[in-house]
Amino acid sequence: MKAAGLALGLGLSAVLAGCGNSSSSDKSDPTVELAYVEWDTEVASTNVIAEVLKEEGIKVKTTSLDNAVMWEAVANNKADAMVAGWLPHTHGAQYDKYKDQVEDLGVNLKGAKIGLVVPDYMKVDSIEDLKDQAKKEITGIEPGAGIMGATEKALKDYKNLSDWKLKQSSSGAMTVALGQAIKKKEDIVITGWAPHWMFQKYDLKFLKDTKKVYGGEEQIHTFASKKLKEKSPDAYKILKNFNWTTDDIESVMLDIHDGTPPEQAAKTWIKENQTKVAEWTK
Structure with a gap:
């Protein structure tokens, strides 16, 4: 998007x-x-x-x-x-x-949807499952993007994310970081949206958003x-x-x-x- x-x-x-x-x-x-x-x-x-x-x-x-x-x-x-x-x-x-x-x-x-996305090999299925993965950091995109604002709200609404940080970058830098993490099979949590080519290239999943911070479909x-x-x-x-x-x-x-x-x-x-x-x- x-x-x-x-x-x-x-x-x-x-x-x-x-x-x-x-x-x-x-x-x-x-x-x-x-x-x-x-x-x-x-x-x-x-x-x-x-x-x-x-x-x-x-x-x-x-x-x-x-x-x-x-x-x-x-x-x-x-x-x-x-x-x-x-x-x-x-x-x-x-x-x-x-x-x-x-x-x-x-x-x-x-x-079409937006939310937090992780590689399929990570053993988490919802935002509430996040604890200390990825050094408690979410890899974001450009400041001012709607998904960044929603993620800032998620950090406040989900108690388990109270000490997590949102890292600003760019769409391109985010996908590069994703690719590098997957190559090493490391944990990474990104701000993601679909449709996006990364879902064709990698096995990824959206984390369930029980509080509907990111809205519906x-x-x-x-x-x-x-x-x-x-x-x-x-x-x-x-x-x-x-x-x-x-x-x-x-x-x-x-x-x-x-x-x-x-x-x-x-x-x-x-x-x-x-x-x-x-x-x-x-």
Whole structure:
């Protein structure tokens, strides 16, 4: 979920100027513009659905925006759609603000969540099982991230964590530390979220959160502008049908993480999942 590096300085002017990767400069047919945030999840999902639309003969442009601007762009018909609406918690404020100006095309992925994550070999199953593992330290990410705030709350709400510490780092540094610990089969507790490529690469588990500090399950929704159905009925239909699993998206994310360009990773996944894609385009 965490941003791989948000595009800087982009606003609605970027949308109006037509930033993004257009499949064609021909203006005879409408170009469908997909807005997205440069989170690993959204890079994967946006590239996959963009490639599917292109294969169906639809012109596509993708535009990377800050999260708040992405919602505003779709609400104001400056972008046509996005497949990046995390509900009910992560994007709840944006949804409440723009829900009357956008069309919810439904859930495209279920089972998204955040929490404390450990390697499967650690003999703990819940946050309450933590005692003195990992030197009583939780490896976190960037300060200010929602999951960091939730973890600070967990340190207060769970009595067994009263003398634990939360270490600030970055998303990249956290995954490096995770890999190093697993290689040595050492204890490590991280702030984690799914979907994420690390669940494809390593055997990991979320610790049960009996106090619900990290909230419940999240769903990722597809949202469209009010004008998309009229502008491009075929794109509207495909976007409405778009849905896949955590395993699906994580496989694309891992491919991208391992160095494959996002568009190529998307094409490879599409080629290997023709039956599922056919359900979106029927």
